[in-house]
Structures are given as structure tokens and as C-alpha cells.
Amino acid sequence: MTQMLEAMRGNITEAMKTVAADEKLDPEYIRKMVAKGYIAIPDNNQRETVAVGIGENLRTKVNATIGTSTDINDLDMELEKAKIAEEAGADTLMELSIGGDLDNIRRTVLKNTKKPVGSVPIYQTAVEAIEKDGSAINMDPDDMLKNIEKQAKDGIDFMAIHCSVNRETLKRLKRQGRNGGLVSRGGSFISSWMVHNDCENPLYENYDQVLDIVEEYDVCLSMANAMRAGALTDSTDRAQIQELIVLGELVDRARERGVQTIVEGPGHIPINEIETNINIQKKMCKNAPFYMLGPIVTDIAPAYDHIVSAIGAAQCARYGANFICYVTPAEHLALPGPEDVREGVIATRIGAHAGDLAIDLERFGEDDIAMAHARKSLNWTEQYEHAMWPADAKAIRDKRPPEADDTCTMCGNYCAIKIVNQWLDKADKDAFDN
Amino acid sequence: MTQMLEAMRGNITEAMKTVAADEKLDPEYIRKMVAKGYIAIPDNNQRETVAVGIGENLRTKVNATIGTSTDINDLDMELEKAKIAEEAGADTLMELSIGGDLDNIRRTVLKNTKKPVGSVPIYQTAVEAIEKDGSAINMDPDDMLKNIEKQAKDGIDFMAIHCSVNRETLKRLKRQGRNGGLVSRGGSFISSWMVHNDCENPLYENYDQVLDIVEEYDVCLSMANAMRAGALTDSTDRAQIQELIVLGELVDRARERGVQTIVEGPGHIPINEIETNINIQKKMCKNAPFYMLGPIVTDIAPAYDHIVSAIGAAQCARYGANFICYVTPAEHLALPGPEDVREGVIATRIGAHAGDLAIDLERFGEDDIAMAHARKSLNWTEQYEHAMWPADAKAIRDKRPPEADDTCTMCGNYCAIKIVNQWLDKADKDAFDN
Structure with a gap:
């Protein structure tokens, strides 16, 4: 049974107790919030992790993304990056490799950490299609589900799945016009497949099957935000908000099944729009935990995007985002190395903490x-x-x-x-x- | 005649034209704002500088502080720090040496830059008193004025002068109670002198004489904020606001003489209080340009206070602060070296720019x-x-x-x-x- 179904039935799980102790909150409060979907505890039932709570009234959590690329593929370096990220204070990891033996990399990373680990299964499907048939347009919809299941079995705790890149959101994106276009990697795979095959996104059409799998393994769905802006000048546009509406509907359907969700958000966005983004996400998605990527608050500081993102992270935490994906100095330039990972975690942790202090200095500021x-x-x-x-x-x-x-x-x-x-x-x- | 008196008489100076061109604004607008005191152009009449405007509707400017300490005193390193700061994008420098031959260091730095340079003259008076009589409590009030005059003659463009550390603000500080106490170096010199001599602050009592000097050389007064909190837990307290009231009165008196002013602000402060601080400063000081020091938005990230401060700087710029003093990774730990200076300028420039973008993406975001x-x-x-x-x-x-x-x-x-x-x-x- 999933954490959420347990919570709905009034059961306080070990994971909820761990989160409650960690946050100095009442376990019953955690249970109630998990039951409502306001707090998520990504905790795959196939693997032991130290539970981490993400959501309302909790300390803002920081994710560090690791993973190979087609140019740089070194498992030992990825393990080092994972270790460094944990030591610097990352709360979770995402393993987003796209180069090398993906199954082996994922399984080795999972074996080497007790932190919750996330993934983006469509990457594996796309990489395999590219290797086999030259392009992501040749992905087989069945493989999309198979890879979700394989990674769930491996013990992945939360998965970014691009269900909301559908004909409706792409229609709005086309009408919108943008300077930076669509910049989500998963979104680029899915949309190219949709254009070539002139079909609806299989992950949207087969969302119930996706839910079957993630319910079985109690994987938390991280509703991927493919329409996030890739430039400040495109921020908070109709394409993004259209996708958010779809995401909200998908959250409802997940909750009906007792599947935990978090919802991803931008992206590139000026600081004055961060509060609005969080408010509209919380409304559209009925208080599902909000997972901000960055955000990047100026586009002209490559080499220092970890600092750029720390500024955004502070605003996010202050206005109620619950989970923040770090950005490293290598962002927009190269695959991050171990030192980049460390700097990225540090900068984002500072931002998240500064935002938490703005919410409650006494509660979050004991060390201060x-x-x-x-x-x-x-x-x-x-x-x-x-x-x-x-x-x-x-x-x-x-x-x-x-x-x-x-x-x-x-x-x-x-x-x-x-x-x-x-x-x-x-x-x-x-x-x-x- | 000072820039401000020229502006009051309707004259558009070369400095105003430079600022207007730099900001892509109408020179007449700059003149009007200088006349009102809403924009300052620190530009001592004894030395040639490239004019920099600080104030309403202008790009947010960044100051880099350099200077020796009693432990580390190396003129060549200070010149290197000045050069690195300029290259990284600092708009102004403050030369705050307290170790070595202070006159020689100041004059050499002034000779080597076209940027506006600021100072804190009380440091020299205190250092000389300590060297001669063992303590700042032995400062001679006449020397305070003499050092202001000497530094003005040398060509210092803006001076932080601690006039507002008076019996009234210290009374409020005593009643307030604080965890971190008073942390301003100038404030510590003046207040120890006041305690020992049981007298009012000579710089407050002799403020008219201060104005005589700075008017003669057209030095911009940077109204020092000695009551700024040194810890988040002390932020925005009655002592600070009492001082702000006094500062506002001193701004009025400066304007009557045609002396330009900017007003310094905190300090250590959670991000949710930054907007309030700027609003109250702008009201108390009738829209005098606001010069924020940092601010530091969490106390527990020493070694990374440049990132901490970038977060604060972004908020400051967004809500209308006009000038931001950088913070380096060495803050709270050591005298910054050249690499620290570079990292400090970069972080603060990012913060200032992110805030400016939030005000007007099209105007400030051409490169973005x-x-x-x-x-x-x-x-x-x-x-x-x-x-x-x-x-x-x-x-x-x-x-x-x-x-x-x-x-x-x-x-x-x-x-x-x-x-x-x-x-x-x-x-x-x-x-x-x-």
C-alpha cells in the first residue's frame, strides 16, 4: 500500500514518523498532510531510504542532479558527485544519465545512497531509440511504460514523467510564440515524437497505466514541467499556465489512486514573478508540493548560475515552494563535475535556508x-x-x-x-x- | 559649486550628462533628480572621475570595499584588489584601510582609478589615537574634522560619516537589548569615545562644520548606519529606526546646503524585511538614495557570504535600493584577498542585475x-x-x-x-x- 493510502486510512508509517522527528512536528500532522497530498514522502517500497518529507510547512528541500551525458560517461565520477552532493547537504538526488550503461549506473547509484533518488524514465527510452533507430521520434510507446516499470523495480523514489506535453499544451505553445522556445529535454523527446507520428503523447493517453505502475511500487510522481521558459523573456506565459492546468488534473487523478505527487515549476523567471508562480501552482494543483527548477533569475551570468539560482531559490522558499533543484556553475555550459556539484548544493541550500528564515526565523533559525x-x-x-x-x-x-x-x-x-x-x-x- | 547647487540653479553639468548617457535617460531628468537629492553623483571637485549616478530610476550600483587591516598591510595587494574589482564590474570603490601609511595608501588608490572612491574618515582618527594614546576613546574631536578635510582635499568622492551615533540612538539601543549588539566599526569608535568622555558625538554636534567641509569639495555624504543589526535576530529594531529618523533630519540639513547625500542601511536582515526597510528609509529620508550593506540574509553561511549577500542584493535592487556594498567570501572571517574581491563583485553584480530585471526587463535586460x-x-x-x-x-x-x-x-x-x-x-x- 502506498504512503498516501496508508495515510488516508489513518495509519502513521515509519516514514511519517521519521519525517515528523526530522521536522519537529507531530506525526499525526504529517499523516494528515500526506493523506491530503500536501506533503509527499518519496519512498519506493523496493528499496530502503531515510525518509524525506517535501511539502507544506516543512523545511525546503534541495535536490542535486547527477548523471552522465553522451560526451562524458564515467560511473566513478557520478558516484563521487553523489557522495559530494550528500556531504554538502543535498536532501535528494536525481540520477539523469543519458550516456553509458544506464541500468548499471542507476542501480549502482541506488545501492550507494540512502537518500531518495529520482529519475526521468523517458531519457532511457529516448536514448535506446536513438541508439537503435537514430532518433527519439522512433520511441515505442510500450517502451516508455516498460522503462518506468524497470526503474520503479530498481527502487527509484520519484519520477519526472512528461504526461502534460499534450496536444493542448503544444497548441498553446505554438500560438504563444517564444524567444527561447521549449527547453525541456524530456519535452523535446516527446514533442518530436508527437510531431513525427502526429499522435497524442502516449504518457498522457496511457496515464492510467503509468499510475498502475507507480502505485505498485509507491513511486512519487514528479509532474514534469516541459513548458517552463528557457529565457526570462518567455516567463510565465500561456503555454506554461496551460500545462499547469493539465498538471492539476493529473494530480487529481493520481490522488484518487493514492499516488503521491509533486509538481515541477520553472525555470527562467524574473524574481518578481516567483510569488505569482507559486500561488498559481498551489491553486491549480490543490496544494501539491511544488518543485522549482532553479529558478534562473538572469540569463547573462553563465559560469555563475549557481549564484543566480540561489537568488531564485530564496524567493521560492519564502513564498512556499517546497523543493528546489540545484543549479551548478556549469549550467548552460557543460556537464557538472564534482566541484560544480558541491558549489551548486551549497548555493541552493543557502537560498532555501534564507527563504525558510523569512517564513519563521525562530523555527528555522536556531543556528542563526x-x-x-x-x-x-x-x-x-x-x-x-x-x-x-x-x-x-x-x-x-x-x-x-x-x-x-x-x-x-x-x-x-x-x-x-x-x-x-x-x-x-x-x-x-x-x-x-x- | 556642488553638483546639487548647480542642479538647483538649473545647470546641467558634464557629470549629469555622463550619467544621462550612461543610463539612457534625459539629462534634464538627471538634473531635476540631483536638485531634489533623489540622485547623487559623488564627484569630488579636486579629482577627475568618470561620473556615476546613484539613485531613483538608475541601474543599481555596486561598491567594492578594499583596504588594509592591522594584520595585513600590503599596498600592492590593495591596488590589485582595486583593479580586479573594477574589471569584475564594481561601479565605485571604498578605501577603508586601517593599517600602514593611511595617507599614502589613500592617495595611491585615488591616483590609480577613475571610479568614484569613498572613505570612512573616522577610521584614520581612531587609528591615530590608538597608535598615539592606546585607544579610540582618546580621539580629539578636532582631528575628526581635520581628517575629513584632509581626505576631501585628497579627492575622496563620498564619505561615510557617523553623525547619527548620538545620545538619542544609543539610548534606544540600550533599551532595545540585542543579541549581536552594535557591529559598526565607526560606531564602535564613536560610542566608546562617548561613553568614556560622557559627551555627545562631536560629529553630530559639529555637523555644520562637517557640512562646511564637504560642501567646499563637493563630497557626497554617505550617512553611516551604525545601528544596523549584526545578526538576523536583531534586524529592523527600534535602535535602527531611531537612527534612521536622525539620519533623515541630517539629510534635510545637508540638502539645505546643497550637499549631496546617500543613506546607508542594513546589514543582517531576513529577506522578508528588505522591502519594509527600503520603504521606511525612503520615507524618513525623503527619497535620498539608499546604500545597502550586503545585506546578509542568513548568519550561518560564513565562507559563502557573497552568495548570501547576492540574495539580499537582488531584493534590495528590486524594491528600490540604489547602491549596494558587496560582501566577499572572507566576510566575518578574514581580510579579503584579490580573488575574494572578484567573487564578491560578481555575486553582488548578479544580485543587483536580477533585481533591476524585476523592475524593468526590457530596459535593463537587453543582454538577457x-x-x-x-x-x-x-x-x-x-x-x-x-x-x-x-x-x-x-x-x-x-x-x-x-x-x-x-x-x-x-x-x-x-x-x-x-x-x-x-x-x-x-x-x-x-x-x-x-
Whole structure:
């Protein structure tokens, strides 16, 4: 039985208890939210994971995507990337390989982590069709379902499935006109197939069969957002909102089956549109957890898109997005290497945390508050303890050691805190009253 | 005559013309805004600079702070930092040295740049008092004015002067209670002097004399914000707002003399309070340009405070702050080195630009829109041309060269844009209508 069906029947599962403990919330609250579909716990029944909750009122989670490409295919590097992502603070992984022995890569990654792992099964179907027949237009609809089932059996916890790239959304995209066009990889495979075969998207037509499979293995559906803009100038357009309407209907149908869902969102979008995007997603999809990709808030900073995306991530978390896919410095330029993965996770974690603090500083900011005290008392040991990446902080200070142990080289002997502690703080409370 | 007095008399100066051309705005608009004090052009009459406008309706500007400390004092490194900051896109510099031959460092930096340069003259007075008599409590009030005059003569374009650390604001700070206390270096010098001497702040008492000096050299006053919070948990408190009220009065008095002002703001502050801070500053200070320091939007990411601050900078720019002081990865840990300076400028420029795009994508986003077309047409030369840091982007792609020239190693041969260009875009506009 799926987590959601258990929740609907009033049962609090081990996974729900883990999430409740992790978030310092009541297990019954988690159960209620899972039953409604406001919280998802991606947790395939074929594989053991440490449960992670994604949704309303929870800490905003961060996903790190790994995977080979046709140009760079090195399993050891992917395992290293997975490890580095976890160490840096990723909550989940997505394994999106498109080069090499896809089954082996996926299974090896799954064996090496206790984190929930996501995938995009259409990639495998497209890659196999390209290798066999030269193009994704030759994909066999049966293979789409077979790969979903194979990956579900392997233990994938959440799957991005492109059901909403249908004739209706593509019609709206065609009428819309765009500068950047469609940029979703899964969307490009499906749409080329639809154009060539002049047929409806098989994943949309056969959505009930998709649900049969993911229900059996309790895979959480990550409703893929193929119409997301690939440029700020295309953001929040009719094609995207049309797809969101379809996604909302698909969420309803999944919930009827007790299948958990999260819904993917943009993309490239200026910061002033982020709140609107989250509000409309929450309405169209009846509070399904929202999974933002990036977002990218300016298009002209390639090499620094992790910083670009941290800005977007903060806005997302603040306005109620629940899950954020990281972006690395290699975005738009190359397949990320291990160091890119680390920088990407760090930047997105900072953004997610900054947004969470804006929601509730006391609840999410225990370390921030402790840091204030550690800084005020010039206690460097405690400052490192409460830092998100203590070793990195220590390395910077240690590289340029200060003359006085309790300061740093920024102000040296003229440390403002030291001077204030010595003078202003020692003055009487009413020293300035007259 | 100051820029502001010229503007009040209806004269459009060369500096105003430069700013107008730079911003693609009407020179008469710039003049009007300078006359009102809504735009400042820091441009000391003793030194030639390329004028930079800061204020309403202009591109958000970024300041990079350089300067020695007592622990690390290397003039060549400071010159290198200044050069790197300019190359990375800083609009102004602040020279805040507190170690070594301060006059020589300042004069050498001023000689080596055409950018507007700011300073905090109280640092020199405090450093000299500490060197001579062991503590900033021994500062001579006359020296405070003398150093302002000396630095004005040297050609400093804008000065952060701590006039608002007065008995009234310190009274409110004492009553407020805080976790992080007062963290402004200038504020720590002045407040310790006030406690020890049991007197009002000489810079507040002698504000008219300060105005005499800065008017003579047309130095723009950067009204220092000593009560800014040093921890998120202290943000936007009564001490800070009390100081803002005092700052507003000081802005009025400066404007009466035709002295340009900008007003400094926080600091450590959660993202949800940024809009409020800007709105209240604009009201209290009658639309004086707002200069945000950072802001830092979480306290627990030392080593990555440049990313933390980019998140804050984006919010600032979006809600109408006009000028942002960068933060480097070394913040809270060490004196920044050249590489830190570069990373700091880049992160803050990204934040400022993302905020500007949220105000007006068409006006500030010409390169963003061009990038959309360059990406869609897989034109890498143009992609680099429109990137903020082309060499960095090119280096990432070139390090992992793709098999196909028109793609990158992220997707390799399965480039979504390529597939969409080949199939979906070639389908008729009405292909999905039935």
C-alpha cells in the first residue's frame, strides 16, 4: 500500500514518523498532510531510504542532479558527485544519465545512497531509440511504460514523467510564440515524437497505466514541467499556465489512486514573478508540493548560475515552494563535475535556508540565533559549530591568521565587537537617558 | 559649486550628462533628480572621475570595499584588489584601510582609478589615537574634522560619516537589548569615545562644520548606519529606526546646503524585511538614495557570504535600493584577498542585475533578451558576448569540449534545443489544433 493510502486510512508509517522527528512536528500532522497530498514522502517500497518529507510547512528541500551525458560517461565520477552532493547537504538526488550503461549506473547509484533518488524514465527510452533507430521520434510507446516499470523495480523514489506535453499544451505553445522556445529535454523527446507520428503523447493517453505502475511500487510522481521558459523573456506565459492546468488534473487523478505527487515549476523567471508562480501552482494543483527548477533569475551570468539560482531559490522558499533543484556553475555550459556539484548544493541550500528564515526565523533559525551569540562573544569554536560548512569557514580564517586569537584579520586589533564589549556594553543602561 | 547647487540653479553639468548617457535617460531628468537629492553623483571637485549616478530610476550600483587591516598591510595587494574589482564590474570603490601609511595608501588608490572612491574618515582618527594614546576613546574631536578635510582635499568622492551615533540612538539601543549588539566599526569608535568622555558625538554636534567641509569639495555624504543589526535576530529594531529618523533630519540639513547625500542601511536582515526597510528609509529620508550593506540574509553561511549577500542584493535592487556594498567570501572571517574581491563583485553584480530585471526587463535586460536568441540559435560566440563574464563561461565549456560544436557536454548529442529546432519548431503553427 502506498504512503498516501496508508495515510488516508489513518495509519502513521515509519516514514511519517521519521519525517515528523526530522521536522519537529507531530506525526499525526504529517499523516494528515500526506493523506491530503500536501506533503509527499518519496519512498519506493523496493528499496530502503531515510525518509524525506517535501511539502507544506516543512523545511525546503534541495535536490542535486547527477548523471552522465553522451560526451562524458564515467560511473566513478557520478558516484563521487553523489557522495559530494550528500556531504554538502543535498536532501535528494536525481540520477539523469543519458550516456553509458544506464541500468548499471542507476542501480549502482541506488545501492550507494540512502537518500531518495529520482529519475526521468523517458531519457532511457529516448536514448535506446536513438541508439537503435537514430532518433527519439522512433520511441515505442510500450517502451516508455516498460522503462518506468524497470526503474520503479530498481527502487527509484520519484519520477519526472512528461504526461502534460499534450496536444493542448503544444497548441498553446505554438500560438504563444517564444524567444527561447521549449527547453525541456524530456519535452523535446516527446514533442518530436508527437510531431513525427502526429499522435497524442502516449504518457498522457496511457496515464492510467503509468499510475498502475507507480502505485505498485509507491513511486512519487514528479509532474514534469516541459513548458517552463528557457529565457526570462518567455516567463510565465500561456503555454506554461496551460500545462499547469493539465498538471492539476493529473494530480487529481493520481490522488484518487493514492499516488503521491509533486509538481515541477520553472525555470527562467524574473524574481518578481516567483510569488505569482507559486500561488498559481498551489491553486491549480490543490496544494501539491511544488518543485522549482532553479529558478534562473538572469540569463547573462553563465559560469555563475549557481549564484543566480540561489537568488531564485530564496524567493521560492519564502513564498512556499517546497523543493528546489540545484543549479551548478556549469549550467548552460557543460556537464557538472564534482566541484560544480558541491558549489551548486551549497548555493541552493543557502537560498532555501534564507527563504525558510523569512517564513519563521525562530523555527528555522536556531543556528542563526546561536551564531549571533557566538559572534558577540568572539567564540570561534562555536561560530564554526553553527556554520553550515564549518571547514570552509575555518580554512579562510586560518589561511590569514590574526595577531589576536579572538579576532580575525578583517578588522584586526580594531574589532568593532571587541571595542563595543569593552565600552558601550559596560555603560549603564540609562547612560544616555539625559 | 556642488553638483546639487548647480542642479538647483538649473545647470546641467558634464557629470549629469555622463550619467544621462550612461543610463539612457534625459539629462534634464538627471538634473531635476540631483536638485531634489533623489540622485547623487559623488564627484569630488579636486579629482577627475568618470561620473556615476546613484539613485531613483538608475541601474543599481555596486561598491567594492578594499583596504588594509592591522594584520595585513600590503599596498600592492590593495591596488590589485582595486583593479580586479573594477574589471569584475564594481561601479565605485571604498578605501577603508586601517593599517600602514593611511595617507599614502589613500592617495595611491585615488591616483590609480577613475571610479568614484569613498572613505570612512573616522577610521584614520581612531587609528591615530590608538597608535598615539592606546585607544579610540582618546580621539580629539578636532582631528575628526581635520581628517575629513584632509581626505576631501585628497579627492575622496563620498564619505561615510557617523553623525547619527548620538545620545538619542544609543539610548534606544540600550533599551532595545540585542543579541549581536552594535557591529559598526565607526560606531564602535564613536560610542566608546562617548561613553568614556560622557559627551555627545562631536560629529553630530559639529555637523555644520562637517557640512562646511564637504560642501567646499563637493563630497557626497554617505550617512553611516551604525545601528544596523549584526545578526538576523536583531534586524529592523527600534535602535535602527531611531537612527534612521536622525539620519533623515541630517539629510534635510545637508540638502539645505546643497550637499549631496546617500543613506546607508542594513546589514543582517531576513529577506522578508528588505522591502519594509527600503520603504521606511525612503520615507524618513525623503527619497535620498539608499546604500545597502550586503545585506546578509542568513548568519550561518560564513565562507559563502557573497552568495548570501547576492540574495539580499537582488531584493534590495528590486524594491528600490540604489547602491549596494558587496560582501566577499572572507566576510566575518578574514581580510579579503584579490580573488575574494572578484567573487564578491560578481555575486553582488548578479544580485543587483536580477533585481533591476524585476523592475524593468526590457530596459535593463537587453543582454538577457539577446542571450535568449543566442541560446535558441546555439550561437556560442553570441552567448559569450552577452555574458557578464565571458571568459569564465568560455573556460567552463572549453574545459569539457563537446563532440558536436553547437552543443555542450550537459546534454551532448541530446541537446533539447537542437531537437526542438529540428522537429517541434518545424511543425505548422496549427499542427496541434485538432
